[in-house]
Amino acid sequence: MDPLGAIDRPNSYIGRSVPRPNARRLVEGRGQFTDDLPSPPRTVHVAFLRSPYAHARILGIDLDAARALPGVVLVATGADIATVCSPWVGVLTHFAGLKSAPQHPLAIDRAVWLGEPIVAVVAATRALAEDAIDLIRIDYEELPAVTDIDAALAPGAPVIHSALGDNLAFQLRLENGAVDDAFAAAHAVVEDEFVFNRHTAVTLEARTILADYDASENRLTVHQSTQTPYQMQDVYARHFSIPEANVRVVARDIGGSFGMKLHVYGDEMATVALSIMLRRPVKFVADRLESFVADIHTRAHRVRARMAVAADGTITAMAVDDTTGIGPYSAYPRTSAVEGNQAVRLMGGPYAHRAYRGTLKVVFQNKAMMSQYRAVGHPIACAVTESLVDRAAAAVGIDAIEMRRRNLLTDDVYPYTSPTGYVFERLSHHQCLDALERACDYASLRREQQTLREQGVFRGIGLAVFIEITSPGPAFYGVGGAHITAQDGCVMQLDPSGAVRVQVSVTEQGQGTEAIMAQIAASAVGVPMEHVRVVTGDTETTPYGGATWASRGAAIGGEAVLITGRVLRQQLLDLAAAILQAQPETLDIADGLIVDATDGRERLSVAELARIAHFRPDTLPPGVQPQLAAARNHVPRGQAFAFTNGIQASHVEVDIETGFVRLLGHWVVEDCGRLINPLLVDEQIRGGVVQGIGGALFEECIYSPEGQLLNATLADYLVPMAGEMPDIHVSHVTTPTLHSQLGAKGAGEAGTAGAAAAVLNAVNDALAPLGARLTEIPLTPQRILTALGQIQRQSQ
């Protein structure tokens, strides 16, 4: 029997491109984003005065004029907020040696980054609160800002947190095999320094929170634009000393998150504190400027990397040295060490060499905090590795695709433990490579490239093989002491109408979580998808779970729904058997009907079964107790992560006069295990690709040496627009994991993991005949023209 059993039948929804049931209300403007919700009575609004300096001592604060403004309810400093909110420290024990300093919601005595909140003003309206902020006078003593990562580590550098001794938050060294010997024996060694500039998530819906504390019951209700309601419930309970059972966190529609909306932010914690202090609802909506200076940033890395290659093209060793700047604190509760840790562990991951050395330094600096964002560490590892693979191929005179074919892990090695300790259950590199070569018609692109070069047109083709970390188990956070669960829960019940109600802990930010859970539930129970109602995003009405991040929703939440659905299905079959005086195993459920298992003849509808169970149990045989609800949990136990893989290709044309890059096409072949809804997966992959392209070509948080963020508006910070993006062709190879019944792995990071590397390689391929090469992204026209020698290198 197929391991999927009932869900792999012809009427299964698994693998079908069905539209999302919750899309209709969004296209009609009936979304329920947090700022759209009706405000409870007595709601007031908070705005924050933020530090105009990257590093400054606060000598005095004059609040009198602000407090006197009509409509102002409360003006609170960091010290005031600290009376109700305990500080946090962004460390976890499994990152040995990771250090950070206690962080309060608002700065006390000293501000350590431009944009750190210092004073909160609560008023009848947001506009009034901002008026009052203009009346606050703060006396600052500007302190030396540490912004450059090398300067931060230099002897005698100003130490941001003196109690920590230095600005080195964390370091790591990994080594496997005889690395130095391999480099000494190499036919060729290629070496580069790569710079990845900071960018940020730019969710179109900014962070939003509405906190409502009811002192009469010591009860806190928080509506919040967050990916992780249960994690936030725990955070609020512990830092505000409220019993966890009295804290409710509700996340209705989320206007983009991408890993940005699962960190603890001082302004949001202050909003909760103010609600407790005022005993009334307080709302905070970040504006776009606040989002740029206060959301986490990402991907600030400088990587020096080398690769050794034999004369036949065999890669024999790789060594990398990654330094990453994380701002003044390690983020809470997940830390800012995960990004660098994953970057150095994923380097070289797709390839068969065993000799590897990776070192990592995680550095404090006076810039906005940096932490997890979509495809944590992946784009760094992929760009460094794939760029060096192209250089190694050139060094031995082998075509880029052939170079990968010779070096990728072969199909016979699995399960495989990488030199950095990752265990790959089964990857499909060679199938993906072959599929990609066909999808983009690689040979034709190469021929066209050659022809056009002779006409002075410079096109390039860039490849990027990637590995994606999905579905993390308890080893990811829980073992380090974080209250971040790796399990997900599902409660499923049969309503009197025969509808199936699914309450599940994974959350929806547009990936299609609710659609996918409905597909799985409908398939597992045997009812039409229209009869399934999915409830997510509320700690009061859904079971506890990790929610949606790290590409875990479909794989872990989906498995929880599948096994719960099977339990409910069996309960319904048992009840139907009692009514029909038959054996349960002779019956089946299909399309909402109880049928004979052998010939499919209808015996009873599920709706009729539900009616009898709820309203006429007196008609049941003696002693029968209808069981109409089931609950199950699932946590990955067999492996630390479910690794997936894929490959991308980018086709570009570079205008060597202007330095502009035109994207002509982009292809992705990826393997996320069992595909539940290709329509949703394809566009999620494409969205990831576009975010990766943003990092490759446009997105950069530009800081001055003093730590001023120079482009904190959406007019100055560039994000990809439709007109600049190519069609993105997605196809799939399917290697289900055998560690679950569903077989799904994750897909959320795949697009972002490899896109920047593919574009970087494509641009360098285009420029190769001109002797120019870039190793810093984003690949701005200025950087391209500088590499071409058209303009002088600037000092910055």
Added chain:
Amino acid sequence: MASEAVTITLSVNGEVTTQAVEPRTHLADLLRMRLGLTGTHLGCEHGVCGACTVFVDGATARACLVLAVQADGAVVETIEGLTDAADPTLAALQGAFVARNALQCGFCTPGLLATAVEFLREVTTPSRADIRERISGNYCRCTGYHAIVDAIEDAAARLAGRGPT
């Protein structure tokens, strides 16, 4: 700073309303906070992202760049009004957006639909490049834009009686 309210009268989704607003209040805040029309979203409040795009006197406008007092006497249409009025162009686009999964979080979607409605009222057979060009003033951070282009292409075909391609 706050200053004295100004009384304005405008038509919103076919209903005439009179409101006293501060001169600094922009149209999007009026729609959202006074009239409960929360389908108009604010993404940047400086006219770049396009999430607040609505119709003012029959043409699209950024509701964050129009002061409410400037809309005195204007005819304003939002996603809610166009939906309830069963605007045929919008209806075709909405159906195609759902069928093609041309939205993820849905925050940019009402603004994108407004831009696309205006576009398809003018252009019946747009190329993919035309579509990409026209919607470049509406940012989407979730999709890869590809499905949005697919959906607008499909809606155009349906409106022209050609059926989805």
